[in-house]
Amino acid sequence: MKGGRFLIWPALAVAVGVPIALAATSEQLAWRGPVYILAGFAGIIALALVLVQPLLIGGVLPGLSAYRNRRVHHWIGGVLAFAGVIHVGGLWFTSPPDMIDALTFSSPTPFSPFGVIAMWAIFAVALLAGLRRRLGLRLRTWRIVHIPLAIVIVVCGVVHCLLIEGTMETISKAALCALVLAATGKVMVDLWRKRVLRGGELST
Amino acid sequence: MTLVVLNRRNLLIGGGSVLASGVLAAGASGLLPARAEGLAPTESMTGGANNYRKGAPIVERIGKGGFWMSGTVRRAGDGAPLAGQRIQIWAHTVEGQEHEPQSHGATLTDKDGAFRLEMPQIIPIFGQPHGHLAYDSGEFKTVFLRPIMRSAKDTSLEAHFVLQPA
Numbered sequence: 001m002k003g004g005r006f007l008i009w010p011a012l013a014v015a016v017g018v019p020i021a022l023a024a025t026s027e028q029l030a031w032r033g034p035v036y037i038l039a040g041f042a043g044i045i046a047l048a049l050v051l052v053q054p055l056l057i058g059g060v061l062p063g064l065s066a067y068r069n070r071r072v073h074h075w076i077g078g079v080l081a082f083a084g085v086i087h088v089g090g091l092w093f094t095s096p097p098d099m100i101d102a103l104t105f106s107s108p109t110p111f112s113p114f115g116v117i118a119m120w121a122i123f124a125v126a127l128l129a130g131l132r133r134r135l136g137l138r139l140r141t142w143r144i145v146h147i148p149l150a151i152v153i154v155v156c157g158v159v160h161c162l163l164i165e166g167t168m169e170t171i172s173k174a175a176l177c178a179l180v181l182a183a184t185g186k187v188m189v190d191l192w193r194k195r196v197l198r199g200g201e202l203s204t
Numbered sequence: 205m206t207l208v209v210l211n212r213r214n215l216l217i218g219g220g221s222v223l224a225s226g227v228l229a230a231g232a233s234g235l236l237p238a239r240a241e242g243l244a245p246t247e248s249m250t251g252g253a254n255n256y257r258k259g260a261p262i263v264e265r266i267g268k269g270g271f272w273m274s275g276t277v278r279r280a281g282d283g284a285p286l287a288g289q290r291i292q293i294w295a296h297t298v299e300g301q302e303h304e305p306q307s308h309g310a311t312l313t314d315k316d317g318a319f320r321l322e323m324p325q326i327i328p329i330f331g332q333p334h335g336h337l338a339y340d341s342g343e344f345k346t347v348f349l350r351p352i353m354r355s356a357k358d359t360s361l362e363a364h365f366v367l368q369p370a
Binding site: 109163 | 250297302331
C-alpha cells in the first residue's frame with residue numbers, strides 16, 4: 001500500500017510530460033519564431049506547475065515532509081510568477097498590439113481576459129507571499145487571502161488554456177486541465193474538512 | 205479539438221449577435237435583408253488594425269499562395285456594389301508573421317464589388333487562426349476587419365465590407 005503511493009510520482013511525470021512532449025512536436029512550431037515558442041512553452045509549464053502546487057500543499061506527493069512540501073510550494077510559486085513574466089513578455093515581443101489589447105481587456109480573443117486575470121492573481125499571491133512575514137500574516141489570514149486567489153488562478157488559467165488554439169494537443173491539454181481542477185478541488189475540500197473537524201480552530 | 209473550436213465559435217456567434225447588428229461583418233451583414241433605413245455600415249472589429257502597415261502594394265498574389273481570402277465591398281444605405289476599391293490583407297501565414305512586409309498585400313474589387321486574393325495558408329496566432337483586412341483609401345470611412353477561421357485547416361476565408369462616406 002505504502003509502496004503503491006509512490007506510483008504518484010511516475011503518474012505526475014506522465015501527466016505533465018505527455019502534454020509538453022506533444023506540444024513540442026506540434027506542426028505549429030515550424031511557423032513560429034524562437035521567442036514566440038518560448039512564450040508558449042512558458043505558459044504550458046505554468047499550467048503544469050499549477051497542478052503540482054495543490055499536490056504539494058495537500059501532502060499528496062509521497063516522500064516529502066510537510067516542511068519540504070511547503071518550501072517547494074514557495075519556490076514553485078516564484079517560478080510560476082517568473083513563467084508568467086516570460087509568457088507575457090515573449091508574447092509582447094511577438095506582437096505588441098495583440099498583447100496590449102489583452103492586458104487592457106480589449107482583445108477580440110475570448111481567452112485573453114482569463115489569462116490576464118490569472119496572471120494578476122499569480123503576481124498578487126507571489127507578492128503577498130514574499131511580504132507575508134513582514135506583514136505579520138497568520139496562517140489563517142494568509143489562507144483567507146491565498147485560497148480565493150488560488151481558485152482564480154486555477155479556474156481562469158484552465159479556461160484560458162482550453163480556449164486557445166495553439167501548440168498543445170487537445171486531449172492531453174484537456175486531461176492536464178482536468179487534473180489541475182481535480183487536484184485543486186480535492187486539496188481545498190480536505191483543508192475545509194480539517195478545519196470543520198477541528199471546530200474551526202485552525203489558527204496557528 | 206473540434207469540440208473546443210465549435211464551442212468557441214458558438215460563443216463568438218452568440219456574443220456577436222447579442223452585441224450589435226453591425227459588428228459581425230463577416231457574413232452577417234451580407235445575409236440580413238436591408239432595413240428601412242438601409243444597409244448599415246460595417247464597424248471595425250476589435251484588434252482588426254493590429255500589425256497594420258500603411259500602403260501595402262497591390263499584388264497578383266501574396267507569397268506562394270494556396271489560401272483564398274475573398275469578400276465584397278458595398279455602399280451603406282442602398283447596398284450598391286463598389287468597384288475598384290482597394291482592400292488590404294495581412295495575416296500570420298506559413299510564410300511570415302503578421303507584421304512582416306511579405307505577409308501584406310492589397311487587391312481591387314471587380315465591377316460586382318467582389319475581391320479575391322491568393323495568399324499563403326493562415327495559421328493560428330495568438331490562439332486563433334484569423335486574418336486581417338482593411339479598407340483605408342479615404343473616400344469612405346476606414347474599416348478594419350479580423351475574421352476568424354472556423355478551423356485552422358480551412359483554406360479560405362471571407363470578409364465583407366459595407367462602407368459609409370468618410
